[in-house]
Ligand code: SF4
């Protein structure tokens with residue numbers, strides 16, 4: 001109840017309302033738990049408006065486990081988020097590989113044929129309730145068939161597995177391909193077991209603990225038979241959740257974020273990078289900063305590229321508003337938080353923005369496009385892969 005977390009809470013900063021702060025939300029949860037408060041729409045909405053960015057938890061001197069408390073409250077309330085008319089249910093899409101392939105193929109064909117632009121122009125996208133999803137979905141590539149194993153062509157150091165997730169597989173195959181390239185170049189063979197599924201973070205955050213545990217167990221089983229030193233993830237939102245499997249299931253995965261893994265291993269001396277005379281701003285996703293607490297890892301890796309000017313995006317301590325499906329379900333707050341990022345981008349004027357989380361990258365890219373800002377956005381691993389001297 002000290003309130004030291006309040007200045008770090010984005011929803012409190014935007015509303016100045018105690019009920020939209022970590023301390024206020026904890027009081028509401030306590031009131032529910034001891035029966036002094038009812039779970040009416042207003043109370044549910046204060047809990048639902050939390051981004052689960054966990055900036056409060058990272059700053060709490062008493063080490064209050066806010067994230068766990070909020071997930072527990074949402075689970076107890078079995079909170080249903082408003083559907084807002086989306087034709088695509090993200091929770092279902094995340095867990096259904098066949099539906100992902102169907103939607104990805106449909107969007108890819110719509111892009112190629114020009115139908116997507118036509119649908120937007122004629123207002124069909126809006127009529128289908130897909131306007132928000134459509135703004136965030138990039139020109140997605142054709143669905144990819146991953147090999148079960150990507151062998152090393154030089155001296156081998158070991159084997160790892162790659163977690164491809166659900167939306168990274170749909171929207172960010174480039175980062176996955178570049179991760180394989182760099183891991184192979186560093187001497188690591190890469191397994192991609194096809195039985196892996198969504199990490200379950202979306203479900204956990206919404207209080208669907210049963211589904212989250214099922215997904216976690218499926219992933220633990222998918223990687224269990226492999227002789228690997230790590231399960232590498234290239235999206236910090238997924239990676240931070242993979243590291244919580246021990247707490248939610250009692251079994252763990254040797255999960256490691258790609259930036260951290262590549263920062264810890266010894267690189268072959270033959271790997272060199274082409275100089276790049278540009279300014280790159282590093283966006284630090286909340287999952288990387290507040291949960292993994294590894295936000296410095298991309299900076300060390302990018303220093304390998306000669307002549308590159310590296311800055312932290314000013315205002316990194318505040319969430320960008322993406323927060324899993326929050327950007328679709330709470331567009332007003334999500335866009336307001338993103339507007340703050342766009343302002344800092346305009347003042348710091350980088351040539352490239354890197355982010356290690358696909359959700360943040362999609363949300364920021366949609367804002368950058370709408371604001372007509374000339375800026376490339378990609379994963380730090382993709383920037384490294386592009387500059388590697390082959
Ligand atoms: S998790 Fe983020 S949005 Fe939620 S109370 Fe904490 S700081 Fe505020």
Ligand code: SF4
Pocket residue numbers: 001002003004005006022023056059060061062063064066
């Ligand atoms: S969560 Fe921590 S920082 Fe925030 S009010 Fe409670 S004790 Fe203080």
